[in-house]
Amino acid sequence: xxxxxxxxxxxxxxxxxxxxxxxxxxxxxxxxxxxxxxxxxxxxxxxxxxxxxxxxxxxxxxxxxxxxxxxxxxxxxxxxxxxxxxxxxxxxxxxxxxxxxxxxxxxxxxxxxxxxxxxxxxxxxxxxxxxxxxxxxxxxxxxxxxxxxxxxxxxxxxxxxxxxxxxxxxxxxxxxxxxxxxxxxxxxxxxxxxxxxxxxxxxxxxxxxxxxxxxxxxxxxxxxxxxxxxxxxxxxxxxxxxxxxxxxxxxxxxxxxxxxxxxxxxxxxxxxxxxxxxxxxxxxxxxxxxxxxxxxxxxxxxxxxxxxxxxxxxxxxxxxxxxxxxxxxxxxxxxxxxxxxxxxxxxxxxxxxxxxxxxxxxxxxxxxxxxxxxxxxxxxxxxxxxxxxxxxxxxxxxxxxxxxxxxxxxxxxxxxxxxxxxxxxxxxxxxxxxxxxxxxxxxxxxxxxxxxxxxxxxxxxxxxxxxxxxxxxxxxxxxxxxxxxxxxxxxxxxxxxxxxxxxxxxxxxxxxxxxxxxxxxxxxxxxxxxxxxxxxxxxxxxxxxxxxxxxxxxxxxxxxxxxxxxxxxxxxxxxxxxxxxxxxxxxxxxxxxxxxxxxxxxxxxxxxx
Numbered sequence: 001x002x003x004x005x006x007x008x009x010x011x012x013x014x015x016x017x018x019x020x021x022x023x024x025x026x027x028x029x030x031x032x033x034x035x036x037x038x039x040x041x042x043x044x045x046x047x048x049x050x051x052x053x054x055x056x057x058x059x060x061x062x063x064x065x066x067x068x069x070x071x072x073x074x075x076x077x078x079x080x081x082x083x084x085x086x087x088x089x090x091x092x093x094x095x096x097x098x099x100x101x102x103x104x105x106x107x108x109x110x111x112x113x114x115x116x117x118x119x120x121x122x123x124x125x126x127x128x129x130x131x132x133x134x135x136x137x138x139x140x141x142x143x144x145x146x147x148x149x150x151x152x153x154x155x156x157x158x159x160x161x162x163x164x165x166x167x168x169x170x171x172x173x174x175x176x177x178x179x180x181x182x183x184x185x186x187x188x189x190x191x192x193x194x195x196x197x198x199x200x201x202x203x204x205x206x207x208x209x210x211x212x213x214x215x216x217x218x219x220x221x222x223x224x225x226x227x228x229x230x231x232x233x234x235x236x237x238x239x240x241x242x243x244x245x246x247x248x249x250x251x252x253x254x255x256x257x258x259x260x261x262x263x264x265x266x267x268x269x270x271x272x273x274x275x276x277x278x279x280x281x282x283x284x285x286x287x288x289x290x291x292x293x294x295x296x297x298x299x300x301x302x303x304x305x306x307x308x309x310x311x312x313x314x315x316x317x318x319x320x321x322x323x324x325x326x327x328x329x330x331x332x333x334x335x336x337x338x339x340x341x342x343x344x345x346x347x348x349x350x351x352x353x354x355x356x357x358x359x360x361x362x363x364x365x366x367x368x369x370x371x372x373x374x375x376x377x378x379x380x381x382x383x384x385x386x387x388x389x390x391x392x393x394x395x396x397x398x399x400x401x402x403x404x405x406x407x408x409x410x411x412x413x414x415x416x417x418x419x420x421x422x423x424x425x426x427x428x429x430x431x432x433x434x435x436x437x438x439x440x441x442x443x444x445x446x447x448x449x450x451x452x453x454x455x456x457x458x459x460x461x462x463x464x465x466x467x468x469x470x471x472x473x474x475x476x477x478x479x480x481x482x483x484x485x486x487x488x489x490x491x492x493x494x495x496x497x498x499x500x501x502x503x504x505x506x507x508x509x510x511x512x513x514x515x516x517x518x519x520x521x522x523x524x525x526x527x528x529x530x531x532x533x534x535x536x537x538x539x540x541x542x543x544x545x546x547x548x549x550x551x552x553x554x555x556x557x558x559x560x561x562x563x564x565x566x567x568x569x570x571x572x573x574x575x576x577x578x579x580x581x582x583x584x585x586x587x588x589x590x591x592x593x594x595x596x597x598x599x600x601x602x603x604x605x606x607x608x609x
Contacts (some may be wrong), residue, residue, distance in 0.1 A: 069405075117200040124586040126394040127385050130199035132404060133192050134224075135185035135360060135377050141314050142367065142427040143182075144460060144504070146175040146528040148301035149266045151499055173268035175303055175528035177460065177502025179427050183224070184317040184421060187281050189405040190356025192217045196384065204392040211387065218382040219283050221256040223408040224362050229424050231374040234315045238374065238421070242409055243364055246584035257287035263365060264300075273297035275316050275359060276347035279323060284360035284379070289458055298362065303528035318357045327351045369460070370429035378408045378418040431459040433517065434588040435568050435580045438553035439510055453550055453568060456592045457517060457541040461505050463497040469520070489537070496527070496534055503528065505539045506592040513550070517543040544573030553582070 151174040193216065200215045227238035243259075264270070264287075273280075277297040282605065283289055286298065299315060302308045312321055327348060360377070367373065381404050390396035400406070405416045436454035439446045446452055464527040467490065474486035480498070505523045523539040553566040566582040 011060060048370055071487070075589060076251045087538045092320070107589075110295070124202050124204045127388060127392055127398065128394050129198040129398050129415070130192075130195040130384065131406075132379070132381065132415050132417040133185055133195065134379060135419040137317070137319060138183060138375065138419045138422045139317065140181055140183040140373075140375055141424050142180065142425045143314070144369070144374075144428050145176045145308055145502075146177045146303045146500065146502065148173050148268050148303050148528075150174065150177040150268045156566050169303070169529050169531070170268050173529065174264070174499035175501065175503075179367050180305060181367050181375070181427065182315055182363045183364070183377070183378055183422070184315065184320075185360050186317065186319055187219070187358045187360050187379070188356060189217065189281070189358050200384070206388065206392060209387075211337055214382075214384045214386070214567040219281055219379060220304065220382050220403060221251065222284050222360065222362065222521050223378045223380060224364065225376050225378070225409070227374045227421070228363065229374055237423070240376070243366060244362075251492060254288060254295050256283060260287045260363065263363075267301055267303050270296075270298035271301050273299050274297075274310055274312055275320060276324060276348055278345065278352045279320050279359055281360050304526050315361060317359050319357060323352070323355060323357070365563040367427045369427055372424050372426045374424055375422045376419050378405070378416060379421065380405070380408055381417070428460075430543070431457065433457050433543050433545055433565070433580075433584040434592055435582060436508075436589050437582055438550060441552050446510070448510070448512050450512055451550065451553070452512050453547055453566070454508060455511050455517065455547075456506055456508050457519075457543050458504060458506040458592050459539065459541050459543070461503055461536070463500050463503060463536060463538050463604045464538055466538045466540065467493045467497065469540070473538070493537060496530075497536065499540045500528055504535065505536065505541075507539070508593060510548045513547055515547050517541065517545045517547070546571040548577070 025319055057103050080602055096300065102422060103351060148169060151172050196215055196217055213414040224243050226243050227240050229238070244257060246478075255261050275297070280286075280297070282295070299310050302310065330343075330351065331347065362377065364375075383399070383402055383404050385393060385398040386402055388399050390399070393399060407413065408416070434456045436456065439452045439454060441448070441452075442448045468494065471487070471490045474483060477483035503525050505525050508521050509517070509519060511517060519541045520538050521541065522535050522537045523535050524533050525539075527534040548569040548571055549567045552564040552568055554563045568580045570578050570580055572578050
């Protein structure tokens with residue numbers, strides 16, 4: 001029994017030691033758990049204790065006031081009274097605007113600045129790309145005319161190279177009929193100079209190679225684009241084609257428009273320009289840079305010499321005409337009019353140098369009769385940054401290429417100096433009509449038995465084809481004597497018209513309702529080279545028009561009023577019904593017959609008389 005009790009005591013001792021150990025471990029863990037559970041409260045308690053201590057010590061160390069509230073208020077009022085008694089007028093600091101308005105135009109002595117001391121090195125920036133301005137006010141006009149060209153095997157007459165309108169047609173020349181478009185535009189030289197000044201003022205210069213000429217616009221050439229206008233075409237659907245860009249490979253400093261140069265080489269002579277040369281930009285008007293001491297501004301020759309001189313409306317520009325007029329008025333009131341008269345060219349150049357506009361011109365001889373076109377022009381300038389190395393440029397790519405724009409046809413180039421598209425210009429066709437009044441059926445000269453319309457038909461006739469048609473008719477004549485006479489006339493016609501390919505022929509016809517205007521007739525024509533009326537047989541007046549109906553032209557039955565103007569209903573060559581009036585065609589009607597009628601009255605030397 002004792003042994004059992006001893007075993008129980010031994011078993012109890014390890015258990016007690018274990019509980020004591022667990023109690024010791026739990027006491028350490030309990031402190032950590034308490035801090036985790038009550039740490040915020042303990043922190044707040046510590047902060048509150050510190051605040052309480054500060055408040056207690058603040059009251060304990062507080063100094064008692066030695067003045068009452070009434071005494072403090074009285075002291076404040078005294079200070080305010082003393083401050084109000086002080087008078088002070090501050091000196092005004094003048095603004096730069098006030099200084100500029102002062103009579104002395106300089107600041108007061110106290111503001112006088114010391115002498116300017118410049119920097120050791122000029123404050124210059126890199127070169128930029130200027131803004132490029134395209135031409136403005138593009139206007140175009142179309143026409144057809146015989147031009148004076150060199151006959152086969154003939155050489156140009158150097159004496160005739162200066163042009164002018166005197167001297168008649170030179171020997172060895174021929175007449176070549178052509179359709180053409182002339183375009184004139186304004187070059188904004190003033191705005192372009194200002195853009196260059198803005199881009200290149202105070203810019204870096206290459207030592208020993210400053211290139212001052214590149215700081216001014218250098219116009220080199222232009223590129224003309226043409227779009228054929230068809231029914232339903234919009235601005236977005238126009239197909240633009242450059243008419244003088246195909247010859248880029250042949251462009252040189254002295255031959256900037258090879259196509260125009262080749263055309264000019266065909267002409268037997270040239271004519272004096274109606275626009276004074278100083279009012280133009282020569283490279284953009286005549287195709288090259290002329291030597292002003294020898295240069296004579298030129299125009300293509302146009303025949304007949306006495307009736308087809310170029311006019312301001314064709315090769316000039318209204319704005320330039322106003323400038324010329326202003327120069328004339330200024331010269332008339334000049335302080336020394338004799339000096340202006342002594343050298344008008346120099347006076348013009350001095351006048352134009354102050355203007356912001358000059359004229360440019362292009363000629364297009366590759367047009368189709370009856371077609372409608374629109375045009376636009378892109379100016380090409382020499383690259384003002386060419387030859388500069390990259391340390392002088394904002395971007396080293398500015399030196400790339402000799403010209404600006406690099407690609408004149410790149411529509412994506414926002415700095416491309418291109419004009420707006422012109423209005424639509426219609427090239428004359430090979431035939432047209434102008435309507436006049438009517439010949440009443442009761443008039444004796446009217447043998448048709450009904451009212452007849454008077455119509456002037458005009459055609460662009462090939463002399464060779466007309467003569468060949470007459471020769472074919474002559475060969476059908478059965479009477480030998482008549483046939484020989486007709487064939488002899490054919491040979492004479494060939495001699496008279498040998499150097500003339502096309503002529504404009506007009507004739508008045510009487511036409512009745514339902515009649516198709518397609519006739520052949522011998523016609524009196526002003527010979528382009530002989531400058532006199534000659535007859536061309538079998539001129540084919542194939543106009544393509546049909547007279548459908550007409551009204552007006554005579555007063556109503558029994559009325560004593562004036563006859564109303566005539567209106568005609570016509571079927572045109574394209575099958576469209578159109579209305580033409582006597583009033584609307586009056587000017588064209590008179591012009592078509594005037595030249596021939598006047599020449600016939602003045603000259604009776606018809607070869608066939």
